[in-house]
Amino acid sequence: MDRPETYRFHNGQKAALPFAAAEYDARLAGLRARMDEAGVEAAVLTSMHNIAYYSGFLYCSFGRPYALVVTESDSVTISAGIDAGQPWRRCHGDNLTYTDWARNNFWRAVRSVAGEGRVIGYEADHLTLAQRELLEDFLEPSVTVDLAGATMRQRMHKSAAEIALIKAGAQVADAGGYAIRDAIREGVREIDVAMAGRDAMELEIARRFPEAEYRDTWVWFQSGLNTDGAHNPVTGRRLERGDILSLNCFPMISGYYTALERTLFVGEADPASLAIWEANVATHEFGMSLLKPGVSCAAVTERINAFLTERDLLQYRTFGYGHSFGVLSHYYGREAGLELREDIDTVLEPGMVISMEPMLTLPADRPGAGGYREHDILVITADGAENITGYPYGPAFNVVG
Incomplete structure (x- = not known):
């Protein structure tokens, strides 16, 4: 033959x-x-x-x-x-x-x-x-x-069609976030909550994109000590009252990645935890206010560093403050030239899409121990930035269960 x-x-x-x-x-x-x-x-x-x-x-x-x-x-x-x-x-x-x-x-x-x-x-x-x-x-x-x-x-420079797809992805991530919030209660395993968010997102992607291929959508949902790393895998740990939680929704639409990340607590947050959480929320809001055309990634980073230094919290930062979006995933792709880090001098321009995601991690021997992170996606416009993430952040909405 x-x-x-x-x-x-x-x-x-x-x-x-x-x-x-x-x-x-x-x-x-x-x-x-x-x-x-x-x-x-x-x-x-x-x-x-x-x-x-x-x-x-x-x-x-x-x-x-x-x-x-x-x-x-x-x-x-x-x-x-x-x-x-x-x-x-x-x-x-x-x-x-x-x-x-x-x-x-x-x-x-x-x-x-x-x-x-x-x-x-x-x-x-x-x-x-x-x-x-x-x-x-x-x-x-x-x-x-x-x-x-x-x-x-x-x-790094997105077309109008790409931005439309990324916006749809952000809305899918929001749907996953709400499904996760509804699933949180004492005694439930991390894996059970994660599956609720993943299923909700896959169904929403299939509804919005009936002709697409479906793969790679996932959730990292962490509790307690498991929140200390941003990319820690899901476990079978059961949630307890007072636990810090980290919600991470990642819908994948035809190779395009979007994300929703939030801090939550089960039932109540103790005063030490609440203080760190509110400080991270303030950092998040300050960081988002800095994202506009003409500003470099390094300059944004230095401003946030100064903000945290004034509050004696910079030592709890573990990685950069945000990154680009588009064709990327946790196992392929990375637009490393558009990250909010000290060593990146890229200047923000209209059509770029970038996250703001400060994270503070306190070790287990400190009051308020755990990893605190909020994450929104912003599209840089001609005169500022459009936040395309809808799920609320902060204690008022995210003490649940």
Whole structure:
């Protein structure tokens, strides 16, 4: 039997993508402009976030490599045979399938589109050392150029269509938050509360986006000592009266991440806890007031640092105050150039989307022990910022159960 290295399996009709064809064409035009500036003849993008951003296809790797190859005239996703026709149905542009019959058929597929001896753009922050060596072996590039920074900067500026999707995601997160609030009571396990929020969000996503693919939506719901880290997994711990809680809702819509994060207490909050909570709420409100065009991420960070220093609380801060939104997830994607940290000098501009999420963590041997965090998503506008998070923060609404 003659078994091919690659083939095209355009099975069925193209599916509805998260955005119109014109949106993807505009993104590709922006990429090609950056390629021209860098002298790149073919871009070989391998990350989930960039492939999804420029083509609409969000791959499931399971140990296999994937790519989007962009040239002056072509945009072709490269996918594994195990996926059959789904990558073609769910991508903007062409798709080429590689087979498992011979090792490195993936790179043969990439070569058939990118060519040999050309100036190749790639993502240095994603391609492994082993795959980089294979790129050199199969494509024999005259020069390689890292496009990771250029593509990140493009993704940081959201289109109107992206902002509309992000706003919908924020509303889905709110729905998850209310479902979690309704599920909180003494004796309930963290996992039970988390499932209530996740189910509510998935149902809301399916209602709003009936033609989408559904995956990756999740909740981190933590209680007591488990609130000390922002990304601590859910456990089977049962809630007790007076517990500090951390609500974290993460709806995923076609690769686009949004979030809702809130501090809550079961039944009552003791005076020491209430004082720290209210201080963090004040920090949150102060931080949101600083988000406007023309201000750098570092400047916002320094202002919040000073605010906490005046209250002798800065030592309880554990990470930055916010980050960008778009095509990202807890296991892929990150627009590291738009984070509220001391070492980021990016200036906020209209069309950027960023969170404000101060967190104070007090150790177990201190009154008010636990992790306190509020999180809202803001869209930078021409003269300020629009808060697109609706679920209330603070003690008046979030002492429950």
